Amino acid sequence: MPRLFLVHCPEHEYALDNEKAPYYIIKRLLFESGVPCQMVDTPTLVNPDYKDLNLALNIVAKCGLVPWVLPASIPDADFL
Numbered sequence: 001m002p003r004l005f006l007v008h009c010p011e012h013e014y015a016l017d018n019e020k021a022p023y024y025i026i027k028r029l030l031f032e033s034g035v036p037c038q039m040v041d042t043p044t045l046v047n048p049d050y051k052d053l054n055l056a057l058n059i060v061a062k063c064g065l066v067p068w069v070l071p072a073s074i075p076d077a078d079f080l
Contacts, residue, residue, distance in 0.1 A: 004062055005030055005037040008045060036062045 007026050014021035023039060030037040038058050 003035065004059060005035060006040055006059075007037055008040045008042070011041050038062050 007023075007030075009022040009026065011021075011023070014023070018024075027037065027039060038055070040055065044055055
């Protein structure tokens with residue numbers, strides 16, 4: 001059964017280069033197990049604009065699909 005893990009790791013408690021941070025531990029565990037994951041930082045969870053567009057595009061790509069762009073914009077729509 002296909003699956004995708006969304007993982008939030010509090011980034012304020014660890015330095016960005018700390019290999020002992022939960023981000024690196026979880027990412028490595030899932031990667032070695034062949035499970036796609038999308039790490040989600042706090043600003044993405046807090047900001048609806050990031051959730052609606054960036055996170056959605058990342059999920060589509062992690063699921064093996066290719067996001068596409070319309071030739072012209074649709075008012076009030078960022079993602080289909």
